[in-house]
Amino acid sequence: MEETYTSPSPVAASAPAPAAPPVSSSGSKLPVILGTALLFLLPFFFLPVFDSPFLWTNATLISIVAFALVLLGVLGVFRNRRLSLPSTLGLGFVFLIPLTYAVSTILAGRPPSGLLGLGFEIDSALTALTFALLLLGTALTFDSRRAILNALFALSLGAGVLFLFVFLRTIGGVDLFDFGIFTRFVDNPLSSWTDLGIFYGLILLFLLSLLSFLPVSGFFRRAVEVGAVLSLLLVVVVGLERIWWIMFAVFVAILVFFGMRGRIAELGMARALRFLWAPILVFLISVSFIFFRDPLNAWVVTVENAIGVQVVNFEARPSWESSIAIVRGIYSEGPLQLIAGVGPTRFFLEWQDRKPVEVNQTVYWNTDFGTAVGLI
Numbered sequence: 001m002e003e004t005y006t007s008p009s010p011v012a013a014s015a016p017a018p019a020a021p022p023v024s025s026s027g028s029k030l031p032v033i034l035g036t037a038l039l040f041l042l043p044f045f046f047l048p049v050f051d052s053p054f055l056w057t058n059a060t061l062i063s064i065v066a067f068a069l070v071l072l073g074v075l076g077v078f079r080n081r082r083l084s085l086p087s088t089l090g091l092g093f094v095f096l097i098p099l100t101y102a103v104s105t106i107l108a109g110r111p112p113s114g115l116l117g118l119g120f121e122i123d124s125a126l127t128a129l130t131f132a133l134l135l136l137g138t139a140l141t142f143d144s145r146r147a148i149l150n151a152l153f154a155l156s157l158g159a160g161v162l163f164l165f166v167f168l169r170t171i172g173g174v175d176l177f178d179f180g181i182f183t184r185f186v187d188n189p190l191s192s193w194t195d196l197g198i199f200y201g202l203i204l205l206f207l208l209s210l211l212s213f214l215p216v217s218g219f220f221r222r223a224v225e226v227g228a229v230l231s232l233l234l235v236v237v238v239g240l241e242r243i244w245w246i247m248f249a250v251f252v253a254i255l256v257f258f259g260m261r262g263r264i265a266e267l268g269m270a271r272a273l274r275f276l277w278a279p280i281l282v283f284l285i286s287v288s289f290i291f292f293r294d295p296l297n298a299w300v301v302t303v304e305n306a307i308g309v310q311v312v313n314f315e316a317r318p319s320w321e322s323s324i325a326i327v328r329g330i331y332s333e334g335p336l337q338l339i340a341g342v343g344p345t346r347f348f349l350e351w352q353d354r355k356p357v358e359v360n361q362t363v364y365w366n367t368d369f370g371t372a373v374g375l376i
Contacts, residue, residue: 069137108343197238
């Protein structure tokens with residue numbers, strides 16, 4: 001099919017046509033609708049049954065949408081006889097992750113469990129491939145500025161629904177909307193209280209990016225500012241030190257960006273302060289919680305107790321020392337383990353064999369940890 005280009009006339013340039021509904025490169029609205037719906041549902045999607053872990057339900061939803069997006073994208077390529085991919089190296093490198101999982105599984109001699117897992121574990125080769133396909137599907141789908149903004153708006157709206165859920169349980173008690181599974185105040189559709197704090201830290205970073213880099217104004221800017229303040233409130237309540245360090249680093253990056261681009265000198269100091277008030281506020285709060293963590297966290301707990309909120313958040317995990325000791329023991333077995341490790345989904349076996357003796361003297365003597373100190 002030949003394409004022709006005609007330069008626009010002055011009249012056409014001054015009166016642009018109304019924007020059409022966003023469509024993907026396949027020419028269909030369905031992939032955009034599916035991807036946008038996924039981002040809206042993910043923050044609060046759960047199944048009210050005891051034997052359905054939150055991570056499993058989210059991974060299932062992601063897997064279904066990911067394969068649907070890729071399938072629709074492939075069908076669109078065959079129908080239009082055209083393939084359009086973003087010119088970014090990240091899209092290709094992300095497929096090295098499931099490939100690494102697969103190689104590690106095969107070299108470790110445990111193909112079935114490492115490749116497929118028992119279902120939708122987040123540390124199997126199949127799940128890593130699913131997330132890579134999701135990235136490919138979204139790259140094929142959200143290929144216009146309007147589609148991307150709609151998707152990010154859907155994610156923010158889903159975060160708002162989750163915030164409303166937490167807020168209503170705060171003022172109405174833990175029995176409100178418990179669905180038989182949210183028995184504690186810290187229970188939520190994102191699984192743990194820590195996950196909730198990390199998620200709203202990411203939402204806060206996204207909203208700060210909108211305020212700092214996009215020319216948003218009017219009602220939309222006020223809505224973004226309100227969302228940033230509410231996200232910041234939840235981050236304060238959760239109180240994770242790592243989030244404050246990330247906020248600090250992001251503000252420094254924003255400041256360096258504006259300084260290198262000459263935006264501060266262009267706007268003037270007074271205007272720049274008005275434009276960047278939200279990142280500056282988050283920077284000051286993050287610095288306060290980094291250097292005065294104990295007294296500020298104690299004050300937050302006092303306020304929570306005064307309004308009748310009991311936040312008891314405790315998550316057990318291996319320490320840095322025990323994790324490093326186990327990994328060092330694995331790598332010392334030979335060059336094959338140095339390259340492949342023990343394979344996905346197998347850390348709990350190494351924990352059983354190599355856990356420090358001191359752990360046997362604690363209440364976690366028979367606890368099998370599926371990951372080391374953390375999982376990225």
